[in-house]
Amino acid sequence: SQQGEEDPQALSIQEGENATMNCSYKTSINNLQWYRQNSGRGLVHLILIRSNEREKHSGRLRVTLDTSKKSSSLLITASRAADTASYFCATDKAGSYQLTFGKGTKLSVIP
Amino acid sequence: DADVTQTPRNRITKTGKRIMLECSQTKGHDRMYWYRQDPGLGLRLIYYSFDVKDINKGEISDGYSVSRQAQAKFSLSLESAIPNQTALYFCATSEDRGLPDTQYFGPGTRLTVL
Numbered sequence: 001s002q003q004g005e006e007d008p009q010a011l012s013i014q015e016g017e018n019a020t021m022n023c024s025y026k027t028s029i030n031n032l033q034w035y036r037q038n039s040g041r042g043l044v045h046l047i048l049i050r051s052n053e054r055e056k057h058s059g060r061l062r063v064t065l066d067t068s069k070k071s072s073s074l075l076i077t078a079s080r081a082a083d084t085a086s087y088f089c090a091t092d093k094a095g096s097y098q099l100t101f102g103k104g105t106k107l108s109v110i111p
Numbered sequence: 112d113a114d115v116t117q118t119p120r121n122r123i124t125k126t127g128k129r130i131m132l133e134c135s136q137t138k139g140h141d142r143m144y145w146y147r148q149d150p151g152l153g154l155r156l157i158y159y160s161f162d163v164k165d166i167n168k169g170e171i172s173d174g175y176s177v178s179r180q181a182q183a184k185f186s187l188s189l190e191s192a193i194p195n196q197t198a199l200y201f202c203a204t205s206e207d208r209g210l211p212d213t214q215y216f217g218p219g220t221r222l223t224v225l
Contacts, residue, residue, distance in 0.1 A: 004153075043216045098212075
């Protein structure tokens with residue numbers, strides 16, 4: 001079963017706007033990661049946030065984690081057409097090295 | 112050159128045929144994984160291997176088998192392919208340093224079973 005569930009399933013914005021996508025999960029985790037997938041291609045790791053962290057930044061990416069609500073958000077600021085992709089959250093449950101992926105948010109950035 | 116390669120990239124086969132998908136990596140990682148992705152779904156883990164002698168079933172291993180021929184090579188076999196195994200298959204690798212398991216993915220194999 002899916003551990004993480006992204007919301008929304010699809011998001012369409014204009015270039016320059018910010019994009020926010022959310023991930024909810026069910027059980028306690030060690031870490032939460034976000035991956036990006038360009039159409040039909042392999043996933044690429046974007047950022048990792050540990051369970052004892054609340055916020056993390058990497059370039060135009062900002063990730064937050066609320067373990068009390070079992071949720072995370074990924075913010076992409078000043079979006080570009082090249083950000084068009086699907087974004088997946090992945091969690092590793094406490095005591096396990098396996099990653100469980102959500103169904104993804106499909107982001108379209110319109111030039 | 113890509114760190115994680117998969118062959119073939121595309122394959123069309125018929126129901127009942129045996130098929131093997133291959134994965135090679137030059138990252139020197141011990142851990143390797145096979146996932147499948149279906150439209151509108153996330154990735155689901157089929158099998159994973161933490162080293163050559165350690166192979167484990169994932170969430171959806173029925174109908175699949177694997178072989179870890181070397182640290183760098185991990186193959187996925189469908190002994191008798193069926194149409195609902197039509198999917199995009201990904202191989203991934205990760206280090207074994209007791210750290211969070213960031214995974215590195217191959218480009219994928221698109222498999223169609225007729």
